[in-house]
Amino acid sequence: MERSLQQLLREHQGTHARLDRLLAALDRQPGSPEVRVVLDEFRAALPGHIAAEDDGLFPRLSQAFPERAALIQQMVEQHAEIFATLERLAGEASPPTVDFSARIRAWSNLVREHMRLEDDVLFQGAEVE
Ligand SMILES: [Fe+2]
Numbered sequence: 001m002e003r004s005l006q007q008l009l010r011e012h013q014g015t016h017a018r019l020d021r022l023l024a025a026l027d028r029q030p031g032s033p034e035v036r037v038v039l040d041e042f043r044a045a046l047p048g049h050i051a052a053e054d055d056g057l058f059p060r061l062s063q064a065f066p067e068r069a070a071l072i073q074q075m076v077e078q079h080a081e082i083f084a085t086l087e088r089l090a091g092e093a094s095p096p097t098v099d100f101s102a103r104i105r106a107w108s109n110l111v112r113e114h115m116r117l118e119d120d121v122l123f124q125g126a127e128v129e
């Protein structure tokens, strides 16, 4: 599925907003049902975004910028890790434990750092269609 670079960047903004909601829900009430709701939103939204990068943008980028191949490979591996961890977290029924909250925060940090590398490094100089 083709998505423009601009669309992918907009989806990153939406992801930041959704992560803000996730962490705010955790702060209000560990184990809040809202946590589960937001995790399910991510489960619905992320596969399309990831596929658009892995199968659409990244192959174009790797042709235009062969020197970015290692970073692209790192991003592809992080996609798998991000989604696998999300599935694990979503399967745990949001227990109100310190451990669960800590793992949500670690996942959120991973997603934000991933998007920072895409926005600030990998996508630099790419054509906006
Ligand atoms: Fe990505």
Ligand SMILES: [Fe+2]
Pocket (backbone or CB within 6 Å): 008, 012, 049, 053, 115, 118
């Ligand atoms: Fe992305």
